[in-house]
Amino acid sequence: MKNEVTMKDADFVSFEQFDLLIQLIVQKTTNENIGLYFGEQSNIAALGVVGQLIQTSKTIGNGIEQALSFFNLISNVITLRLQKEATSFKLYFEIDKAVKEKYPITYKQLVVSSMTFIYKEIHFLALQKKHPTHVAFDFEIDAISLYERIFQCSVDSKNEQNFIEFPSEILEEKIVYADYELFVHLEKIVCKRLTAQKGKSEKVTDTVKEVICKLLNPDFPKLTTVANHLHISERALQRKLKKENTTYSQLLSELKKSMAVEYLASTNSIKEISYLLGYSNPSAFVNAFKSWYQISPSLYREERICIN
Template identity: 25%
Template sequence: MSVKIIIGYLRLLNRVLQQEHIDLSKAVAPELWHDFRACLENPDEQEFDVERYTLLLQAAQAYFPRPITLVLAEHANLQDLGLMGYLASTSLDLEQALQLLQRYYSLVFKQTNLEQLSVQQFSQYIQIVWSASYCDYREMYELNLALILKIAQSIVQDALVPPQMIQFGYTPQMALYHFEKFYGCPIQIQAGQYAIRFSNQILQAKSIAADQQLNHVLSTQAQQSLNSMSSFEAQQQQFRQKIQSYIEQGLLQQEEVLQGYVAKRLHCSERTLQRQLKSYQLNFQDILDQYRLEQSKLYLQQGKSFSEIAERLNYADQSAFGRAFKRWTGVTPKQFLKL
C-alpha cells in the first residue's frame, strides 16, 4: 500500500529543518532527498508517500533530543493541514471542528485507504480513535496525534484543558516522558490503536475565527473532493492490484522483463501500459518496488536467506537486493532483522 500525503507535511518538515539549520541530504538516500525536494518545488506534478516521509522523520530524529514528531507539531500551523485546517478554524466550536475532522480526515492524505478516524462521545468524555495496522507508519501516527492537539489549541479562544489520556498503538522509539510532558497527561500503550481523550467540557470551547458561512462553503468543497477522490481511487486501486498480481506471476516465472510480461498479460504494448499507468497517476517501478519491499520483509521474517530472497524477487544477486532494501528502508536486511 502506498498512501500519498498533502504538501503541507513536507513544507512543515522543510521549515523545521531550515530553522534548525539541518542538512538532511547526507543522512538519507540520494533518491529520497531528490524526490523530497522535487515535490516541494512542484507539488502539482510530484507526489510523496507516507513510507518515504517516515524515513525522513527517522533520519531527522538523530538531530533532536526530543521526538521529532512533537517538534513538528509545535511548529505546525493550520495551513499545513490544507483544507482540513481551514475547516477547523472556521468552526463554531471544538465540537463542530471534531465532527468535521472525523468526516474529512482522509483529506489530509491524497488517498483514503489509511485507517479511518472515529470520534466517540460518552457521558463524561470524548475520544478520538483510529486503528494502526502498519508499524512502518509509527512516526506518522504519532505526528497526527500531536497535530490533533495542536489544532484544538490553535482554534479555541481560551487555554485548552489538557487531555485526560493519550494512547499509542506502538511503543515510541523515545522515552514516554517526552510525550507526557507535551500532552500533560499519562500515556498508555494498547497494540494497534491510537487515541486522545478529552473531558466533554472542551466541546463548547469557542473558535477564534468562527465563520459558519465560510465553513459551509469549505465543507461543500471538502465533500466534493472526497467524492471525487473515492471514485478515482477505487479505479486506481483496482488497476494497481491487477498490475501487482501480474508482477507476482512474472517473478514466480522468473521473467526477465517484467514490464513487458505485464503488458502482454494486459494484451497491450508497453507504451500503452505506460499511458494507462499515467492516467491512474501510477508508476510501474513504484508498484514493483512496493511489492518487493513487502515481500522481502515477509521473507526475512520467515527466515529465508538473502540469496533466496534475491532469486525470488528477480535480483542479480544478494548484494543488489541488499542495496535496494536499504534504499527503501534506510537500513540493511541484517539491521532490519535486529529491529
C-alpha cells in the first residue's frame, strides 16, 4: 500500500521567497558555490520526524528508503530517486525544468547543498568516511577542483542529470543511531551535569560548555557557532576564555573527556565512540583517552564492569 502524506502549502516557505534569499546571499558573499557550505553546515535534525525515522533505521539502505517514502515532507520542489546498479547505487536529484529555467542561481545552490548534505549524512549515520565514486551536475561548475576535493571523487558538470553515486555495500552499513534514544540519553546526562556546575559558577567556561552541549548534533560546534549563539564576536569570546586561562579547544577536550566515560558505560563500540566524539579514527580516540586517564578505554570499560 502506498503511503500518502500531505501538508498544507502554508507549512512550506514559498520558492519565490527562498529564491530572493539565496540570490541575496550569493550577491553579498560573492560566492557562487555557497551551496557547498549550506550542505556541510546542515544536519539531519533539521529534517524533523523524517530525520528521526532515518536515524533509527537499521541500515543506510533502510534510511534511504525512509527518505524516499517521506521526501515530500522535506521539500516540495526537489525529488529524490534511487537507482540500484550491479556494483553501485545512484541518488538522483530532480527538479522541474521550469524551476531551473526561472530560478537558475537558486536551482544550482539547492542541488549542490542537497548533494553535499546527503554525502555528509552518510558519514554521520555510518560513523565512518564513505566517499562517493562519482558526482554529476546538469549545470556548469567553474571550480571543479573544489568540488572534487570536497566529494573526494571525480565530478562532472553540464551532465544530463544530477546524481551522486556510491558503492553498493554502503547500503548494508549499519546505522549506529538505531539506538538513538540511548545516544540522546547520554548527551542529556552530560548536559545536566554541566548545568548543575553552572548553577554554582558564573564562569564563561561553564556557559560555553553548556552552549556546546545544546548545539551538539552530535558534531561539536565550531567556535564561530558558539560565539554567534552568545551574540559576541569570536575574538571577544577568545579573550574571555583567555582571562579564565583556557581556550575553546581545551574546553572541547574537557567535554570529550567527560562524555567518553559516559559512552563507555553504554554498549557502543570503541569505534562508534571515537566517531561520536569527533575523532577521525579509533586510534586517535584511544590515544586521547590514555592521555586523560592513563589507561586504554577498553581496560577502563572492563574495570568499570568488574566494579559494578
